[in-house]
Amino acid sequence: MINLPPAFIYIIGALLIPLIRIRILKQALVLLVPAIAFWNLINMPHGVYWTYQFLDYELILGRVDKLSMVFAYVFVIMSFIGMVYAIHIKEYGQHVAALLYVGCTLGVVFAGDMFTLFVFWEIMAISSVFLVFYRKTKRSLEAGFRYILVHLFGGCVLLCGIVIHAVTTGSLAFELFDFGTLAAKFILVGFLLNAAVPPFHAWLADAYPEATITGAVFMTAFTTKSAVYVLLRGFPGTELLVWLGAIMALYGVVYAVLENDIRRLLAYHIISQVGYMVCGVGLGSEMAINGASAHAFCHILYKAVLFMGMGAVVYVTGRSKMTDLQGRDLYKKMPITLALYMVGAFSISAVPLFNGFVSKTMVVAAAGMLHRPSIELMLHLASIGTFLHTGLKLPWGVWFGVKKGDEDVIEDAKEPPFNMLLAMGIAAGLCTLTGVYPKILYDLLPYPVDFHPYTVSSVVAMMQMLVLTLAAFWLYIDKLGGEPTVSLDTDWPYRMFGRVTLWFCNRPLNAIRSMGQDLLSKEVVSVGKISKHPYIFLEMFWNSIQGKRVSYQELIDKPYNENSYRIPLGLSACAAIIFLFLYGLIYMA
Amino acid sequence: MVKKLKIILYISIAATCILGFLFPNQHPHFWWQKIPVFDAVFGFIGCVVIVLVSKWIGHGWLMKKEDYYD
Structure with missing residues (x-):
């Protein structure tokens, strides 16, 4: 070490x-x-x-x-x-x-x-x-x-x-x-x-x-x-977290229905999956803690596969929206990516033999053991949504999709570079390994594990749910394609706050500033005039006493004439000498 | 192709439901876990509810044009 x-x-x-x-x-x-x-x-x-x-x-x-x-x-x-x-x-x-x-x-x-x-x-x-x-x-x-x-x-x-x-x-x-x-x-x-x-x-x-x-x-x-x-x-064991987790699991699912950006859809499913973990933390029993840790472990692996798969699609096509990808028959051009992605998708959907099945069911079972019916059903519902989106809607929308006839062909679509496929392969392999042989994972967990995911009844129950979810997806397949929209979320306040702040700075604050500027710049102009030629103002003053009206411009345009400055210069010199003399007198005395 | 897939789907629905009757849950925590086809029904209805409710909220409120924030 x-x-x-x-x-x-x-x-x-x-x-x-x-x-x-x-x-x-x-x-x-x-x-x-x-x-x-x-x-x-x-x-x-x-x-x-x-x-x-x-x-x-x-x-x-x-x-x-x-x-x-x-x-x-x-x-x-x-x-x-x-x-x-x-x-x-x-x-x-x-x-x-x-x-x-x-x-x-x-x-x-x-x-x-x-x-x-x-x-x-x-x-x-x-x-x-x-x-x-x-x-x-x-x-x-x-x-x-x-x-x-x-x-x-x-x-x-x-x-x-x-x-x-x-x-x-x-x-x-x-x-x-x-x-x-x-x-x-x-x-x-x-x-x-x-x-x-x-x-x-x-x-x-x-x-x-x-x-x-x-x-x-x-x-x-x-x-x-x-x-x-x-x-x-x-x-661990904080009741608030139980509810936050269960709500969170469903929250991500709802947004995933609406989402068109393929990686953002997956991001909403991170929120949904982390909901299971947060819920497990809140439940707080040994099994729930084990479940949350195991689910975090599995989630990291399968989410990586999913993000790598969708990342590969964005990498080779340069497109990230389902509406730009569906109906282009991408499955013909990147079958390996599709296959590896599906391993991740089956894992997140808790299909038996993949790792989501050995961890997600543990959290749900912990909710059952603690007799929390509503939490158990909410987590179940979220699980349906997970399969619906990551397992069905997303691969359908990205690699298959109904042809409408106006799709452009994605010419340069091909498999991503080897290292990207290799990384997906390693992660997908680990997803399957921990799914088939969960003991590796269970031995790492904080508490001793007394949980057997692969009972016949639980496998059958999971298959029932998945198959019927598939049936319902088939029913709504036309409704589930991407729509070119963005969804409002809780970032709306701070995004809009930024906009309001900008408006506030631009309009009211700026108006005050420009008022101030106008006022000041006028003063600056007059001060500038005075400092350019202070004597002229004396002249103007003198003229106005005599009743003559001569404008500033006329005075300043007048060619330089040394005779007109003799008097002020002489006066200044005279005053200086007088003051010097007086100073001398005072100093002597 | 689509027809074949449909047949496979129907067979698997039937198979999982029959298996549900053959292998009931040995340690049910809630009453619904005793129903052999509960997960099938829940899966179907749940999926329909998720799609319809989400789309309803989305179209009614949350979904905006793509240039909304620009």
Whole structure:
């Protein structure tokens, strides 16, 4: 084991990238970093490492237990997959941002105190925004700024909570919080914002689809799932989270029905899937905690497959809207991508033999065990919506779709580069492996697992639901194509607030400014006139006493005549001499 | 092709429903888990409800033209 926190392996890796000049070495480095981190994780026994004294507090960079390990494993695996997917990229800044982002997520996972957590939490937000900016479109720039502003706001709320917590309890330790305290409420809001719990979720659906093709794959995995981890650590068994999670699971589904942008549709399904995890955190039983952790693990893998698949479509076609893709028979040109995508789609839909089935059912079963009928039914309903969209509507709309006759042919559509397919293949393979042999996953979970997903009755029940969902989809197949619209969401207030602020600055504020300017500039003109030729004003004054009317312009246009300045100059010199004389007299006396 | 797919769909609906009767849930937590075809019915109705309700909310309120924010 290297005596270095896993976060620093990534951070050092990120700092080394700009120093290496040869492309192949850079590529080797970005793959080597996750490999070293993985090897490090395997050899890291449970315990508390890397503690430092800071003022009166103890900073802990390595709290290693089962809960942090399950998240760390999947984060490291995911970073490797993401790097394989992104290896062809020549903009190394993206690799730097991604490695920093992953490193800080691991920092959050292993943080044993709130201060360390906060520092990594903020760098995570700042490094990830570059994965949006690197798309270099106007939209992505705007979405990136909204993303970072929202996250900085969330960070401030979290910091408020941490400060109140530190002052009231005198400790910075990151343990179970007492939900009744004010500090815990602030901290919870900070966590919920990163978990994309409505109404704090709009940043996700706003920014992820605008990120770079490869950057979005990283983003789907780390921010929300690290938030699920901190919720699991700090707020298990909070009743509020049960309801927020269940509502969230359905919220994402509703928006996915309306969405036309293929990656935004998937983004709404992240919100929906994270709902299961948040609900599991709220339920708080050992099985629910296991379920939430397992679902986070599986979700990271299958969501990566889905985002990589749709990213590949955007990469080769340059189009991201279903209305621009349907009916073009894309399945003929990219069958491998389609097949791999479908593995992800089956996984998220909890089709037996794929990993969603072994984790999602655990959360739902936990709701059943605790006898929460409405929660169980809501999660079931969300599960139907998941299959409907990611499993049926999206592949249908992107690769197949009804021909209307006015579609253009996408000439250059082909399979994406090999490394992209390979990354999808690895992730899809892991989805299937953990689905077929869930013991690998269950052994990693925080509590001992007493859950058997593959009973005949539960497999049959799941198949019934999926098949009948397919039947209903068939019925509404014409209604479910994309529509060229955008959907209002809770980002409306702050997007509109920006617009109102702009209007306010442009109109009322600007009017006040221009009034002031007009007034001042007139004064400036007259002061300018005076200072240009002060004597003229005396002349004008003199003329007006004599009753003569001579205008300023006439006076200033008059050619220079030294005789007319003799008197004032003489007078000035005379006055100066008199005053000097008087001064001399006073000084002598 | 479409006809063949339809037949496969009908067969699988029938098969899963029959299997539901053959293998009832051994540890039901709620009354509906005792109904052998509950998931089938729930799947169908749930899907229809999701589509109709979402589209209703969408067309009535949420969906705007693509240049709405520009």
